[in-house]
Amino acid sequence: YYSWKDSDGSGSRNRWAAAGELRMPLLDSLSLSVAGRYDDYRFAGNSADKFTYSAGIEWRPLESLLVRSSYGTAFRAPDLHYVYSGVGNDETGGTDYYRCRTEEPDEDLTDCSYSDEGLIRTRSGNRALGPETSTSWTAGFVFSPRENFDVSIDYFNIDMRNQVQDLSTDRLLQLEANCRIGSDVNGNPVDVSSPSCIDAIARINRLANGNLYGITVNPVNVARERTSGVDLSAHYRLATGIGDFRFSGNYTWTREHLFQQYTGDADVDEFQVNSGFDIPRNKASASVSWEKNAWTVTLHGDRLGRLPNSDSYDQIVDTEAGEEAWIGATYRYNLSTEYRFNERMRLSFAVTNLFDKMPPKDPSYTSYPYYDVSWFDSMGRSYYVQLTTRFGGGPL
Numbered sequence: 001y002y003s004w005k006d007s008d009g010s011g012s013r014n015r016w017a018a019a020g021e022l023r024m025p026l027l028d029s030l031s032l033s034v035a036g037r038y039d040d041y042r043f044a045g046n047s048a049d050k051f052t053y054s055a056g057i058e059w060r061p062l063e064s065l066l067v068r069s070s071y072g073t074a075f076r077a078p079d080l081h082y083v084y085s086g087v088g089n090d091e092t093g094g095t096d097y098y099r100c101r102t103e104e105p106d107e108d109l110t111d112c113s114y115s116d117e118g119l120i121r122t123r124s125g126n127r128a129l130g131p132e133t134s135t136s137w138t139a140g141f142v143f144s145p146r147e148n149f150d151v152s153i154d155y156f157n158i159d160m161r162n163q164v165q166d167l168s169t170d171r172l173l174q175l176e177a178n179c180r181i182g183s184d185v186n187g188n189p190v191d192v193s194s195p196s197c198i199d200a201i202a203r204i205n206r207l208a209n210g211n212l213y214g215i216t217v218n219p220v221n222v223a224r225e226r227t228s229g230v231d232l233s234a235h236y237r238l239a240t241g242i243g244d245f246r247f248s249g250n251y252t253w254t255r256e257h258l259f260q261q262y263t264g265d266a267d268v269d270e271f272q273v274n275s276g277f278d279i280p281r282n283k284a285s286a287s288v289s290w291e292k293n294a295w296t297v298t299l300h301g302d303r304l305g306r307l308p309n310s311d312s313y314d315q316i317v318d319t320e321a322g323e324e325a326w327i328g329a330t331y332r333y334n335l336s337t338e339y340r341f342n343e344r345m346r347l348s349f350a351v352t353n354l355f356d357k358m359p360p361k362d363p364s365y366t367s368y369p370y371y372d373v374s375w376f377d378s379m380g381r382s383y384y385v386q387l388t389t390r391f392g393g394g395p396l
Helices: 080-084 097-103 169-181 195-203
Strands: 013-027 030-043 046-062 065-076 088-094 117-123 132-146 149-166 204-206 212-217 219-240 243-260 282-292 295-304 330-342 345-352 382-389
Touching: 088 169, 097 169, 169 195, 169 204, 169 212, 195 204, 195 212
Parallel strands: 117 212
Antiparallel strands: 013 030, 030 046, 046 065, 065 132, 088 117, 132 149, 149 219, 204 212, 219 243, 243 282, 282 295, 295 330, 330 345, 345 382
């Protein structure tokens, strides 16, 4: 190896599980479904086991209306690479928020002398990881006034505990600065004796002159993450003399997304522009298809809601009206055509990124590749041809 060596690792685990499910009518218009399972994992000298269950109820007061609700629990053992990865080092970079805020408080982060400091990142697995657990519930309805049209609305609420995530270098540097200074960039006080502050300061290694040198990261069980919102979906089919047209649309609006790294920490609103998180509040998609005999042609579009820009951590925005801190919504379109020779063979042709759209420009992004790699890539218009045939079994 030249320079630093990244990690190796190996390990194994044993697992057994048992599960069952039941669906039954209670009345002509009311049905109940229940399911349960027990999982047991053994790894790295540890054991993790849990019984999880779910239940759902559906009520049809009218032929055209279905009201539904569900509740469930979930359990997941940590992935093996999170547990058994060995100690490794790589070279990375980061913003020294502490020195920027204390030595150059009037400079934008992109212009700060310490905005691109080199770091040696040390990472290892965590054999003490526990399982992830969650509870969720939904409630909504499906309305179908006609055979060719339906619309559904569902509210969802998910509460995840002990979710496994790698610690973020940037978020640790932000937190270290808040903890050393005693307040965040908005002037809100920070408890320097909180579990997160104690942990963040211990993970940052500085030289005698105060320069950043190294940072230690590993996967951890996140104390809690909660989200809720609304899913909306609609479908419509129109039969004409030149073929059937199908229209569909989906929209998700997230009401809240809260994060707590350690028990005892304050909740972090992931939609706050300077939270250090990078997620959209809403996503949508729509498609229109034409079908006639053996042919199907589909145009599909995706819309991703606005995202915080690269400089958003340094923005002090009291309301969502601070447009300077955001990248606007983006759109992508795909086109596909399929021809079915028979029940066992079909040929398809697809074009992704139909209009050859590049990632949205973010003038505040000053490092390669100059766009948000969490949500975008620079692959332009692409073409795919696929022939599918089945030699046995049932039809495609």
